[in-house]
Amino acid sequence: xxxxxxxxxxxxxxxxxxxxxxxxxxxxxxxxxxxxxxxxxxxxxxxxxxxxxxxxxxxxxxxxxxxxxxxxxxxxxxxxxxxxxxxxxxxxxxxxxxxxxxxxxxxxxxxxxxxxxxxxxxxxxxxxxxxxxxxxxxxxxxxxxxxxxxxxxxxxxxxxxxxxxxxxxxxxxxxxxxxxxxxxxxxxxxx
Numbered sequence: 001x002x003x004x005x006x007x008x009x010x011x012x013x014x015x016x017x018x019x020x021x022x023x024x025x026x027x028x029x030x031x032x033x034x035x036x037x038x039x040x041x042x043x044x045x046x047x048x049x050x051x052x053x054x055x056x057x058x059x060x061x062x063x064x065x066x067x068x069x070x071x072x073x074x075x076x077x078x079x080x081x082x083x084x085x086x087x088x089x090x091x092x093x094x095x096x097x098x099x100x101x102x103x104x105x106x107x108x109x110x111x112x113x114x115x116x117x118x119x120x121x122x123x124x125x126x127x128x129x130x131x132x133x134x135x136x137x138x139x140x141x142x143x144x145x146x147x148x149x150x151x152x153x154x155x156x157x158x159x160x161x162x163x164x165x166x167x168x169x170x171x172x173x174x175x176x177x178x179x180x181x182x183x184x185x186x187x188x189x190x191x
Contacts, residue, residue, distance in 0.1 A: 123166050
């Protein structure tokens with residue numbers, strides 16, 4: 001990796017969500033403020049192309065901050081999209097399933113704002129939840145250990161018919177067809 005392109009440690013990054021706006025700061029210096037939708041769009045598109053977010057002072061010099069594959073990167077001058085892409089190319093995409101900012105985006109996108117009447121979310125399990133659950137469960141049925149991908153499906157721990165959310169990775173798990181059918185709408189101690 002280039003000496004001019006370095007990943008910023010997660011402990012140095014602070015995100016806060018207030019009034020539908022996401023503020024991102026590194027070591028207390030604000031890098032940028034975006035709406036939840038803009039932030040989600042930038043994060044999603046960072047899988048394809050890095051995006052420059054702003055500037056910070058690091059070690060006495062001014063450096064640009066880039067978003068690539070869900071991670072923040074500190075870069076010296078002059079650095080372009082091509083150099084950041086090549087330096088971050090072998091990095092895996094950061095899992096967003098546990099990111100509170102992403103969860104807030106998903107909640108507001110589903111129309112569940114505080115103070116409004118509850119809106120029933122879709123039964124559809126979003127792609128980011130599918131990926132997160134598959135990685136977390138190791139590609140195996142959590143009930144019996146089946147690993148044949150043709151026999152695996154997503155299972156709501158607390159049944160959708162009983163109010164279980166489809167956009168919460170903590171409520172979704174991998175289950176084989178046999179276990180999922182025998183479980184039906186029971187919660188098996190999860191709920």
